[in-house]
Amino acid sequence: MPPAFAAAPPARLRGGAFGLIALIGIVSSPAYAAATDMALAFDLAEMLRAGRTVVSGNQALINDPAIGDKGFTGEVLVSEAEVLYENRAAAAGADTSERDQRLLEAQKMAMRQVVDAHQTDINMEGVGFKGFIPAVFARLSNDAFKSLAGSEARIRVTAPPDLVRNRKSRPDAWESEIISTKFMGADWPKGEPYTEVVEYEGRPAFRMLLPEYYLESCLSCHGSPKGETDITGYPKEGGKEGDLGGAISIIVFQ
Ligand code: HEC
Known part of the structure; x- marks a missing residue:
């Protein structure tokens, strides 16, 4: 029997009240928990990657010494990251539980906070390379996420x-x-x-x-x-x- 069917209830328990009981059994089983946690883990990784890609794609702008206000705010970063995320995450939006949505929102909030906290650096005229690179952005965002949802x-x-x-x-x-x-x-x-x-x-x-x-x-x-x-x-x-x-x-x- 393929492993995907291993959790199916015995035929005699399907349907009616017995079916419901069997379903509750599946929903609260460790195997089910692992599957949803795995989906959340992939989503968080994908969103982090999307944020890093946006910081990477904006490096030339961030490091342009001739421009002061660059308009590269936390809100801009998150909206660009959301587009990448939707394109990349296979199951984006579909079947995302209330918990997963809440944690993804917390992660976006963390990323937004980090970019907003660096506006003075990012908008510094006369300075080229500013050190606001994807790895630094990721580390600070992950720290902020820990404060919000750790x-x-x-x-x-x-x-x-x-x-x-x-x-x-x-x-x-x-x-x-x-x-x-x-x-x-x-x-x-x-x-x-x-x-x-x-x-x-x-x-x-x-x-x-x-x-x-x-x-x-x-x-x-x-x-x-x-x-x-x-x-x-x-x-x-x-x-x-x-x-x-x-x-x-x-x-x-x-
Ligand atoms: C502009 C230089 C630069 C580029 C380009 C760069 N990194 Fe890094 N990377 C750094 C710096 C600096 C850190 C340490 C950041 C910090 O303070 O946390 C770092 C940190 C990391 C870390 C975290 C662990 C650690 O060493 O602290 C990983 C993993 C990593 N880089 C992988 C990559 C990968 C993969 C790429 C390409 C997709 C990449 N880096 C591109 C400079 C760079």
Whole structure:
């Protein structure tokens, strides 16, 4: 029998009141919880990626020393990110539960707050590179999301220990283990996330780690020559296109 049918109630329980009881049994089963948590985790990752892409697409504007007020507000970022998100997320809008919608709204609020808090920097005339890059935007947005919704869910970006630039992004023991035993393994399917229900801060939590790889556009900072200082002041990692560069880590408390 295919696994998809494993949770179906026995035929004699279908229909009428028995059917309802069986349905409640399915809805509250751990397997169902994991499926909805997985959907939420993907949605949060997709929204974070959309926000980063918008910051990336606006780098030339943000770093233009000739323009003062750039009109790149939190509201602009969120509306551009929403368009990308709708296009990317396969199940966007469909069957999103009240909880998932609430948490996605909190995430958008977090992203909006971060861009709004950086208006003075972003609109600084006479300054070129401002350091408001996708990775910084992501870290600050994830911190703000933790303040808004941290008792329900968390999202962060981490990396293999030898690649981590910001110590706040160092992997925890679970992330480190998955990166080294799964993602670094020769046979791990590229891009495949790892999920597990484990205890986190004393509570059962659904965890997802989603590997990310360097693209050509990352290499001006994370590429070669290794050790050379990049525009942000960090030494380059010597990474190559396609190398594992980091991972998005999501926690959904049960
Ligand atoms: C303009 C230079 C620059 C580019 C381009 C860049 N990064 Fe980074 N990246 C940084 C900096 C600086 C940080 C540390 C940000 C912070 O303070 O949290 C960082 C952080 C990260 C992190 C978080 C873990 C850590 O090291 O702190 C990951 C993962 C990452 N970058 C991957 C990528 C990927 C993948 C790309 C391309 C899609 C990319 N970066 C493009 C400069 C860059």
